[in-house]
Amino acid sequence: MAPTIKLQKAAPLKVSCQQCSLSNLCLPLAVDEQDLDRLENVIEQGRIYSRGEYVFEQNSPFRSCIAVRSGAIKTTMVTENGDEQVTGFYLPGELVGLDSLSSSKYACSAKALDRTSVCELPADQLEELSHKLPGLQHHFFHLMSQEIQNSHQLALMLSKRTAEERIASLLLSLSSRFQRRRLSPTHFQLPMARNDIANFLGLAVETVSRVFTRFQQQRLLTARGREVELLDVNALRQIAQEASDDKPCF
Amino acid sequence: MAPTIKLQKAAPLKVSCQQCSLSNLCLPLAVDEQDLDRLENVIEQGRIYSRGEYVFEQNSPFRSCIAVRSGAIKTTMVTENGDEQVTGFYLPGELVGLDSLSSSKYACSAKALDRTSVCELPADQLEELSHKLPGLQHHFFHLMSQEIQNSHQLALMLSKRTAEERIASLLLSLSSRFQRRRLSPTHFQLPMARNDIANFLGLAVETVSRVFTRFQQQRLLTARGREVELLDVNALRQIAQEASDDKPCF
DNA sequence: CGCAATCTTGAACACCCTCAAGCATGGTGG
DNA sequence: CCACCATGCTTGAGGGTGTTCAAGATTGCG
Numbered sequence: 001m002a003p004t005i006k007l008q009k010a011a012p013l014k015v016s017c018q019q020c021s022l023s024n025l026c027l028p029l030a031v032d033e034q035d036l037d038r039l040e041n042v043i044e045q046g047r048i049y050s051r052g053e054y055v056f057e058q059n060s061p062f063r064s065c066i067a068v069r070s071g072a073i074k075t076t077m078v079t080e081n082g083d084e085q086v087t088g089f090y091l092p093g094e095l096v097g098l099d100s101l102s103s104s105k106y107a108c109s110a111k112a113l114d115r116t117s118v119c120e121l122p123a124d125q126l127e128e129l130s131h132k133l134p135g136l137q138h139h140f141f142h143l144m145s146q147e148i149q150n151s152h153q154l155a156l157m158l159s160k161r162t163a164e165e166r167i168a169s170l171l172l173s174l175s176s177r178f179q180r181r182r183l184s185p186t187h188f189q190l191p192m193a194r195n196d197i198a199n200f201l202g203l204a205v206e207t208v209s210r211v212f213t214r215f216q217q218q219r220l221l222t223a224r225g226r227e228v229e230l231l232d233v234n235a236l237r238q239i240a241q242e243a244s245d246d247k248p249c250f
Numbered sequence: 251m252a253p254t255i256k257l258q259k260a261a262p263l264k265v266s267c268q269q270c271s272l273s274n275l276c277l278p279l280a281v282d283e284q285d286l287d288r289l290e291n292v293i294e295q296g297r298i299y300s301r302g303e304y305v306f307e308q309n310s311p312f313r314s315c316i317a318v319r320s321g322a323i324k325t326t327m328v329t330e331n332g333d334e335q336v337t338g339f340y341l342p343g344e345l346v347g348l349d350s351l352s353s354s355k356y357a358c359s360a361k362a363l364d365r366t367s368v369c370e371l372p373a374d375q376l377e378e379l380s381h382k383l384p385g386l387q388h389h390f391f392h393l394m395s396q397e398i399q400n401s402h403q404l405a406l407m408l409s410k411r412t413a414e415e416r417i418a419s420l421l422l423s424l425s426s427r428f429q430r431r432r433l434s435p436t437h438f439q440l441p442m443a444r445n446d447i448a449n450f451l452g453l454a455v456e457t458v459s460r461v462f463t464r465f466q467q468q469r470l471l472t473a474r475g476r477e478v479e480l481l482d483v484n485a486l487r488q489i490a491q492e493a494s495d496d497k498p499c500f
Numbered sequence: 501c502g503c504a505a506t507c508t509t510g511a512a513c514a515c516c517c518t519c520a521a522g523c524a525t526g527g528t529g530g
Numbered sequence: 531c532c533a534c535c536a537t538g539c540t541t542g543a544g545g546g547t548g549t550t551c552a553a554g555a556t557t558g559c560g
Contacts, residue, residue: 077402081491085406099402102395108402127391131384138377144394145352151401152327152349152358156335158408159452163548194507202409204549209508225507225557241331413516444539454517459540475525475539 017043026067026093026119035133042125043067049112056097058109064120065097071116072191074200075108086200088150089113089192091177098144101126113191158202161241166201167211168240171221175230186233190226267293276317276343276369277389285383292379293317294370299362306347308359314370315347321366322441324450325358336450338400339363339442341427348394351376363441408452411491416451417461418490421471425480436483440476 017040020026046069049055055066058078066073073090087108090096100107101123130136157166179185190197194212198205215221220236222229230236267277267290277289294314299305305316308328316323323340337358340346350357351373380387407416429435440447444462448455465471470486472479480486 077406079406079491083410085402085410087402087405099395099398102392102399107395107399127384127388131381131387134377134381137381137387140391141377141394142352144391144398145349145357148349148394148397148401149352149357151398151405152335152337155337155401155405155408155452156327156329158405159449160333160335193505199409202405205507206509206550207548210548213508241329443537455539456518456541457516460516463540 020069026095035135038129038132039136042129043119043121045069045119046117047120048115048117051112051114051116053112055110055112055116055118056106058107059105062097062100062104062106062123064122065095065101065126066110067095067119067121068092069117069119072113073110073116073118074113074192074196075110076199077108084199086196089174089196089200091174091191092181094177095143098140098147101144113196163201163203163207163211164214164239165241166203167197167208167215168236170197170201171228171230172233172236172240175233186230188228190228193226270319276345277386285385288379288382289386292372292375294372295319296367297370298365298367300366301362301364303362305360305362305366305368306356308357309355312347312350312354312356312373314372315345315351315376316360317345317369317371318342319367319369322363323360323366323368324363324442324446325360326449327358334449336446339424339446339450341424341441342431344427345393348390348397351394363446413451413453413457413461414464414489415491416453417447417458417465418486420447420451421478421480422483422486422490425483436480438478440478443476 017026017036049071055073056063058076068090070092072092073096074086075088075090075096076084076086078084087099088096090110096110097106130140157169161169174188174190175185178188192200194208195205197203198208201208212221212223215236216223218235220230220232220239222231268286270276296319299321305323306313308326318340320342322342323346324336325338325340325346326334326336328334337349338346340360346360347356380390407419411419424438424440425435428438442450444455444458447453448458451458462471462473465486466473468485470480470482470489472481
């Protein structure tokens, strides 16, 4: 129960969803002016969290869904016997908290992996608004079913794939998500620590480390700390057992 | 691409949702008469599938969500390189296909594990109707976010739990789902084969078998084929690492 | 600069998988 | 009705992938 320290509550720069560079990823609505106004009245913008700070905590009252604007967020679930499972990594343009819509409490915790700014969609207004805007309802159905698929893909990986396959998959997933944002798909900073990768993929930290060095020996990539450059994407795809022209898993 | 053999398309006995014994599990709507009528006009009832038959197949056009009335269904995903992952088991009162709402094709296949009757909620009418009935929209948000949580719980199990823990969890999950339907929580038929259990839990069939015999030696349960009797639920709970008064995982 | 956190590397062990064979079960056909 | 075969389940032995434990290297930050 670490107290969440809010260093920066203040003065977010107000940006409308229309102007937001992520609008096509986050809430790509085919709606008219009036609908957009409604949406923007509901969304609270610009909260900034610093690295390590909790955006929300498991079992605390479900207030809102979170859209990442910059930075990165990891979500974790804690079991009764105390061990933690990382359930996802969320980059700009992605929505956190969809798994909590079912109850009055957050189903997981969300922690900023970096200096991170977010927009909030308050829970109480979310259902009402998506009732008024069929496009929004559709989008939420879409996002949630996507999240289910992603989670199933993750389960498949965890139950059937080797350490190398899992890590190759994760790297490729990150790669394509960076690409979506017009960033380099081959040269980027990992938003998370080795520890988080290990936990997420169901491996020991040591294994993750070993696989990274093995990949470097094979000239598939170079990595110094969190900085990664993918040298042979196709080889990684083969390892990940993805068809080359296929969508990423998660 | 095995052709689906439809032995029984005929003459389902028409039962209204109000009369259905599963109504409180399936679509527990706090809606008025008129709304229920609307719902029932949309739902197609009583298709019956025999054991092994596909209810729908992955990548075929998404037609409808499926509510199980009797029997049981397993869902599976196939990857490009051909191996199959069981993503869930669905018992009467549970909804199949929520992970496909995002696209025009089914994200997984659904196969009857037994003689199984279902109700269908056609895709095209589903969004429209849940727009008209806020209660239905709420319920779908609820179900989908529950499904995400379940899948996260599964991921946690696959990445962190031993074979014994996983199997204990599955048995307890089935137990409480039988109990919900006013059936014995300690004495029931497994709807699925060992093979399916193994695949679902990310284990080899042999491991599943060995754990079952070990559990029997410890007098935790008796099993003959698919018939199972749980003898020491609390011990199983401890193994599964559940708090005794807690909700089941999946 | 020095401490803490993160990451890497090595050696031994454990859990589960693979392979292989034997055993029930149930459905089919002679 | 029983033999037969297919399928599903169980049991055993051996080996591999990843974990655990332990120590050292590197990085980041006050």
